[in-house]
Amino acid sequence: MTLADNPRKNEVALDFPREWIEFLDPDDPDILIRADLTWLLSGWSCIFASGCHGINPGGAADGCCTHGAFFTDADDVKRVRKAAARLTPETWQHYRPRFKDATETDELDNDEGEPEPALRTATVDGACIFHNRLGFDGGFGCALHAQALRDGVHPLEYKPDVCWQLPIKRDYEKLRHADGTEKQVVVITEFDRRGWGEGGHDLHWWCTSAPEAHTGKVALYESYAAELAELIGKPAYDRLVELCQARRKSGLIAIHPATARNEPNGL
Incomplete structure (x- = not known):
C-alpha cells in the first residue's frame, strides 16, 4: 500500500512533548497569551495542490475545502458576502448572483455540546461552492482567495474566518489565582485532528501531523504573520x-516531530 493509498500512516502521534510560553498582552495586562512554541516554530506550510492528499479519499485536488465553512458570526458573514460580490462567472466556477444561494443552514455544536442551527458555505459536488475545480478557465482553488490576490489584499480579508485561521487554533480560557484575581487566557496552538471534533479522527489525512507538510523555508510564526497578528493583535x-x-x-526548543522528520535540528 502506497502513501497515496493511506497517507495518514506517515502522520506523527497527536500527543508529544510541547514547549509553551506565556506573556501578557502589551495592550491589555489582563490578557495572558499562551503560545505553543513547538507549533509556531515548526516548518509547517500549506501544500495545497503541491502534495496535499485531501481530507477525503480521492479529494486531493480539494484539499480541506471538501466541507462548507461554518461562519463564526455576523461580521464573518458580512465580510465574505462583500467579497463574493466582487466575483463574476469568469472568476467563480459555481457563481451565484445572490449570496444566500451560496450558503446553507446546518448544525454545529455549541459550547455545551448541543447542536444548534449554523450557517455555512454551501457545497457543490462534494466540495465548497467557492472552490474552483481543476480545469476551470478562471483558475483553480478558492475563488475568494484568488480575488483577494487580484485586489492586492491579504486573503484573510475575503475568506471565512475558519479558512484563513487554519491550521492555527485559538482558544479562550479563564485563569483564576488563589488571591481571587483573574485573567483571560488566549491560547494559540496547533489545529490538529481533534480540533475538528470527533469526526477529525476519521479524516483521510490531516496536514499538521504530516511530515510532507513540514517543509517550509521559514517557521510558521513568520509565514503566518498576518494571521497571527489578526488573531492576537499586532502588539x-x-x-x-x-x-x-x-x-x-x-537551541532548546521541543521540536515538532513532523518537522524533525525533515529537519532534525529544526528551522
Missing part, C-alpha cells in the same frame, strides 16, 4: 516574534 504578535526569535537562538 502581542510583535512580542511573540521577539520571544520566538530568542527561543530559537537558545
Whole structure:
C-alpha cells in the first residue's frame, strides 16, 4: 500500500512533548497569551495542490475545502458576502448572483455540546461552492482567495474566518489565582485532528501531523504573520516574534516531530 493509498500512516502521534510560553498582552495586562512554541516554530506550510492528499479519499485536488465553512458570526458573514460580490462567472466556477444561494443552514455544536442551527458555505459536488475545480478557465482553488490576490489584499480579508485561521487554533480560557484575581487566557496552538471534533479522527489525512507538510523555508510564526497578528493583535504578535526569535537562538526548543522528520535540528 502506497502513501497515496493511506497517507495518514506517515502522520506523527497527536500527543508529544510541547514547549509553551506565556506573556501578557502589551495592550491589555489582563490578557495572558499562551503560545505553543513547538507549533509556531515548526516548518509547517500549506501544500495545497503541491502534495496535499485531501481530507477525503480521492479529494486531493480539494484539499480541506471538501466541507462548507461554518461562519463564526455576523461580521464573518458580512465580510465574505462583500467579497463574493466582487466575483463574476469568469472568476467563480459555481457563481451565484445572490449570496444566500451560496450558503446553507446546518448544525454545529455549541459550547455545551448541543447542536444548534449554523450557517455555512454551501457545497457543490462534494466540495465548497467557492472552490474552483481543476480545469476551470478562471483558475483553480478558492475563488475568494484568488480575488483577494487580484485586489492586492491579504486573503484573510475575503475568506471565512475558519479558512484563513487554519491550521492555527485559538482558544479562550479563564485563569483564576488563589488571591481571587483573574485573567483571560488566549491560547494559540496547533489545529490538529481533534480540533475538528470527533469526526477529525476519521479524516483521510490531516496536514499538521504530516511530515510532507513540514517543509517550509521559514517557521510558521513568520509565514503566518498576518494571521497571527489578526488573531492576537499586532502588539502581542510583535512580542511573540521577539520571544520566538530568542527561543530559537537558545537551541532548546521541543521540536515538532513532523518537522524533525525533515529537519532534525529544526528551522
